[in-house]
Amino acid sequence: MPRVCLEQVSKSFTGGTVAVDELSLEIADGEFMILVGSSGCGKTTALRMVAGLEKPTSGAIRIGERVVNDVSARDRDIAMVFQNYALYPHMTVARNLAYPLRQRRMPRREIDRRVREVAEMLSLEELLKRRPAQLSGGQRQRVAMGRALVREPEVFLLDEPLSNLDAKLRIQMRAELKRLHARLGITTIYVTHDQVEAMTLGDRLAVISDGKLQQLGDPQEVYDHPANVFVAGFIGSPPMNLLRGRAVDGRVAAGDFVIERPDLPDGELIVGIRPEALTPADGAGPSLDFDVAVVEPLGNELIVHGSVNADIASSPEAGEAALLTRGAARAEVVACLSPRERPAEGSTIRLGVDPAEVHLFDADTGLAIR
């Protein structure tokens, strides 16, 4: 299996929109790479350039050692699963699975063998004679996977393959995808906007916004140490609370909330606290008053919406401009609490935070301060 390399790849469309902006990324041999970002961030365009469905405006794409910019999609030995599966409606499941092999003029016997093998691997044996219209969403998804896998491609691309499935099937298919990758070890690029898929599926995670790479790393690493405000606000659900803060004399304050950071120079900061880092205060350590507005019990946890006495630094999800505007005097904050700690709506509780779990970002650049 080859590695896939994007070297300062840009793509702009007629009309001037820049979908991908000097993106550099290396996907190692056999790696499962996740591209995550909100819709329109350029992740799908990046994937389509690897597939050969779009031509980069500048930069180079390598598969193995070969630069493939001028190699047509059909000669790249790449398989792709589309968001809406793109099964050929006029062919049976068996014909769909066999199609890529027939196009490569493979001997009949070999085609039959591989189709049977893939059908077995994905439990499609019963469905071989049906047409796509007669299949459920989950079945279609598996056929689409099968059609991509049957070729034993060098690189496997998936464009939000699970987004059209219901929640239960999605969990099932996630596990299945992981198992398949472990078994086949194909270099895989997976595009998603789903938090859970991003965290659970891949070896590494590439967070993309505005066509640029924001952070690249092991999913846990990205979660624990977001490189900038965008990643902090994007990875994690519910998203990280971001408050306006100020460092003065070795202390960082956001409203009532104060932590000691003697190493920092004075200046404006953004203070990030994950909802799950907020716990009922036990007296020691930094804490803040939290006015409970709405409690959403999820069974295993509570999502508590409320406000604290601080300025909000809105998540960059709402746009860069909003980041630096002064918000209201009280900031909306979300906390995840244990069901045993259920507060009354309308009450005020004191929540504490482990100082190690507080993320600090430069107010001007948005970059993390370690």
Added chain:
Amino acid sequence: MVLDAPPEKRRRLPFSPWHLLLAPVAAIMIVPLIWMAVLSLETKTEASSFPPVFLPSGLHFSNYSSAWHAVPFGDFFLNSAAYSLATVAGNLLFCSLAAYAFARIRFFGRNVLFVVLLATLMVPFQVLLIPTFLIVKKLGMVDSVGGLIVPNLCTAFGIFMLRQFFRTLPIELEEAARLDGTSRLGILFKIVLPLSLPALATLAIIQFMWSWNDFLWPLIIINTDTHAPLQLGLSTLQGSHNTEWNLLMAGTVMSQIPMLAVFLLAQRWFIRSIAFTGIK
């Protein structure tokens, strides 16, 4: 959409009042055709007597064989079939190729070319009549079935219609096929065309009907009876036997039966095709 109110309690008529409009209209529409058939079975005297004879003295099917032998009807049929089938095949092939390129391939000059093709739709055939005649003459195809066919092998209408249809197909199917190793031509023939059968059927029906019933172009370029298609042949029969209404009608019935049969068998497709041209 149905405008019918729920059944009223007190009705003035034992049937829907719409029958009062529809029954006479239906009669006007269908009586000429029935008369055509009746007349074709009468004797020459019966066919030209007044008052008209509604029930012929016998079924004189011999009119049909007389008409068949009075003019080369067999040739007319073959010529019409060749004219219709060849133009249908040509349109399906050439329009598909061009329409696919206009729908999906980004090539230099595409938009200008497409507008030029669309503009030809505005030009009435009569404007082209004289130069087309001269071109076909240069090609040495005057007075031949080939001369009928060649100018009608590809129409801008067909390109336009198929392009509109192709653009409604999900593009992911074609992208998937590309990744699966299919060439452009392969995508057209293995993916796009199998999914476009309704549009292809519409184009085929419209072109078939047009060629089968075409009169002006054959009138211009065909001089020899044995090279004439049916409609022109029918007018030849009229010229030579214009007092023998029974013969003339027998010929007319014969010339209309293929089209009528196709219509009755594929009525739904015909209606869909025509509705399609109107909606676009």
Added chain:
Amino acid sequence: MADRHRPPAIKRLIGSEHFAGWAFVAPAVILIAIFFLIPIGWSLLISLQANNLIAPAHYVGLANYKALTKDPAFRSAIGHTLLYTVIFVPVSVGGALALAVALNRKIRGIRFYRLAVFVPLVTSTVATGLVFLWLLDPTFGFVNYLLHAVGLPQQQFLQDPNEALYCIVAMTVWGWLGFDVIVYLAALQGVPEELLEAAEIDGASKWSRFRSIVVPLLGPATLFLVVWSTINALQLFDEIYVTTRGGPLGSTTVIVYYLYQQAFQFFNGGYGSAIAYVLFLAILVVTLVQLWVGRRRVYYTS
């Protein structure tokens, strides 16, 4: 970007989208160029020539067009064509609307009624002409028999210069009605039920619902049919050729029939081409005017 693996220029050209696109459109473009584009220009050229379609032609400038303006036969051909169009279009489109509304309900025998209305559509123009020639025959025709039966005077129909053109209208309406009805029926299926229900709740009567909702929503179909029928009417030929050959006394000589006579009977190719270009211009103007009207008056549902 330096890269040693770039394929040679020729190969890249052949593999490019531009090459593929032109290869795909080439057969169609060649055919349409030869049989549509070149004839359009050539026709204009011929209209500026004295051209008998056989001997070498010579340039005469606008002489053919000037002659047209002074040609009483051409003027009356225009008159006949306009008269025909002005009657044919409203009768066929209006009749089709009424008929489509009637055919768009679930009453007994509706399938038969529809079939009866659609069948003439597949009857060729030549066959239509021949059948009507008999139906309208002055001595033993069926229509005169009907007139006789109800005590009305016998008519000459196609042989009477005052009636012939109206007879042509009748036979062409008969042949075309099915087309218009199908288009209207399809459009009627597209009128959303909820709109009519909303209007019914608002207290609109059946007739006012039809007039204020259905008819405006049929606007695009009506516009299409009016344009289509007008263009067809201006090009009337087949039925004239089969029934009257422009007579009696030239009363049914329409533009295209006159063109045919000039070009292919009298071999005045230049003159014929000039007539064709005048027709082209008329069709262009009619189309543009009607589309302009349509843009201002027609409501589209999207």
